[in-house]
Amino acid sequence: MSEFWTTLGSDEFRRIVALSLGVSLSATVLAIAVGLPLGAWLAVCSFPGRRALVVMANALLGLPPVVVGLALYLLLSHSGPLGVLGMLFTPGAMVLAQAVLATPIVAALVHRTTADLWEEYGGALQVDGASPLRAIPELIVMGRTRLLTAGLAGFGRAISEVGAILVVGGNIAGYTRTMTTAIALETSKGNLSLALGLGFVLIGISIAISATAFALGSGGKK
Amino acid sequence: MKTFTRRLGLAAGLALLALSSAAANAQSIVLASTTSVQDSGLLNHLLPAFTASTGIQVRVVAQGTGQALATAARGDADLVLVHDPEAEAKFIREGHGTDPRQIAWNDFIIVGPSSDPAKVVGTHDALAALKAIAAAKAPFVSRGDKSGTDALEKRLWRAAGRQPSLAEGDQWYRDIGGGMGAALNAAAGMNAYTLSDRGTWLSFGNKQSLKIAVEGDKGLLNRYDVILMDPKKHPEAKHDAALKLRDWLISDVGQSAIGAYRVHGEVLFNPSARAPK
Known part of the structure; x- marks a missing residue:
């Protein structure tokens, strides 16, 4: 186990943790930026095709990461349509991949929460003279603690994911190596206790993030 | 709502800061390599010395030889380091790579x-x-x-x-x-x-x-070859920097660094640029 403590104290490990958090938080912010308005919009506005979109958002909860990784790889590769961006094997590509995976989760959970609130308070909100779209900020404020869970679910999907970022990030030491790809690598080197130790660190970080988010969320409630 | 947006903004700012610091570095090339040279620790042993003497960062994407060659053939690598003579010959025949050099064997x-x-x-x-x-x-x-x-x-x-x-x-x-x-x-x-x-x-x-x-x-016998990308088919590759790494690997300095690498006291890779096996 001494290898575990040496690893934990190294600069390389700090970079890995910082990159994991940086990539996954950025992806979560992107996913919230798209998923929050999208989910709320699907809850309050009725238009042809809405049901299909809701079904789609829920179906994409099961989006396989490795497929997302492969699709993005083909898009971002030099011989692909977005190759000129030079994004393949960079942290940016990993943010994109995790955002694609987290957005449906955020959208589906936001839709569920706001649809319930809309059913309950929609009448009252509209009596106040607000159009359905105008009611969205109200609904979001009302449901903020439950919406926090949507954000955390998105973050959870992002930080725990390995299949997509391995393909588009390449697990490059010191550049695109994250907690999960490092765990996969140590497992493949047969360093099982080190891999498991890193796994516990990852779980600890997730708990810390979740606790912080809840503390902030209840702070905004008073 | 306002505090929420502000917190979101702060989180995004922090995240981007973390990313940009990770992304901020000088010239870099992507080396598509086989897993064994990475997992055995050879590249970690070699590359810091190369980077120190040239300032070129080497980003190693370690995959199986087949996948590494496919990555390079798509134009997503600047140099390859692999160990399958038949697959390498095909890669070169198809015009993706050129001038293979053996750097080591085990x-x-x-x-x-x-x-x-x-x-x-x-x-x-x-x-x-x-x-x-x-x-x-x-x-x-x-x-x-x-x-x-x-x-x-x-x-x-x-x-x-x-x-x-x-x-x-x-x-x-x-x-x-x-x-x-x-x-x-x-x-x-x-x-x-x-x-x-x-x-x-x-x-x-x-x-x-x-x-x-x-x-x-x-x-x-297991031979490791480094192959340059063919500039005719892959003008996007960073040829100058890749050539520097290739030349360093076959130089006396690079070769003796390869021979000096040991795990549990055993030599893992025998340098062979001078006398290919």
Whole structure:
């Protein structure tokens, strides 16, 4: 186990943790930026095709990461349509991949929460003279603690994911190596206790993030 | 709502800061390499010295040889370091790569459980050993991932005159579709034989009851070649920086650095740019 403590104290490990958090938080912010308005919009506005979109958002909860990784790889590769961006094997590509995976989760959970609130308070909100779209900020404020869970679910999907970022990030030491790809690598080197130790660190970080988010969320409630 | 948006903004700002600091560095090239030179620690040993003397960062994407060559053929790498002569010849024939140079060699070994059901431990004839494993129906783990090691394994079976397949009822032949480490983990877990490069084996940490069964066969030679991208087909590759790394690897400094790398006191890679095997 001494290898575990040496690893934990190294600069390389700090970079890995910082990159994991940086990539996954950025992806979560992107996913919230798209998923929050999208989910709320699907809850309050009725238009042809809405049901299909809701079904789609829920179906994409099961989006396989490795497929997302492969699709993005083909898009971002030099011989692909977005190759000129030079994004393949960079942290940016990993943010994109995790955002694609987290957005449906955020959208589906936001839709569920706001649809319930809309059913309950929609009448009252509209009596106040607000159009359905105008009611969205109200609904979001009302449901903020439950919406926090949507954000955390998105973050959870992002930080725990390995299949997509391995393909588009390449697990490059010191550049695109994250907690999960490092765990996969140590497992493949047969360093099982080190891999498991890193796994516990990852779980600890997730708990810390979740606790912080809840503390902030209840702070905004008073 | 306002505080919420502000917090969101703060989080985004912090995240981007973390990213930009990670992304901020000088000139860099992508080296598509086979997993063994990375997993055995060779590249970690070599590349800091190269970066210190040239300022060029090397980003290593370690994959099986087949996948590494495919990555490069798509134009997503600046240099390749692989170990499958047949796949390399095809890569060059198709115009993707040019001017291959051997930088080092070592050997493959067949590892197996200490119970040794096929009675091959301590022998030196790979083909005879494979025949014995097949005859004993002893579990054998195959990479099945088109890596250099996988390609050699398939060639050895062909040479042994017996291509095992599940379709023909060879339940003992287990194609795991994974890297060398995954194959060694699987072999350790199933008390199976498998073909491994010596570098990965020596630095592998989960051997359990596995030990070296067959070594020292001339057919188990393992050559590592570095190949430049052909500028005609891949003008996007960073040729100048890639050439610097290639030239450093075959230089006296690079070659002696390769020879100086040891794990548990053993030399893993024999430098061979001067006298290719």
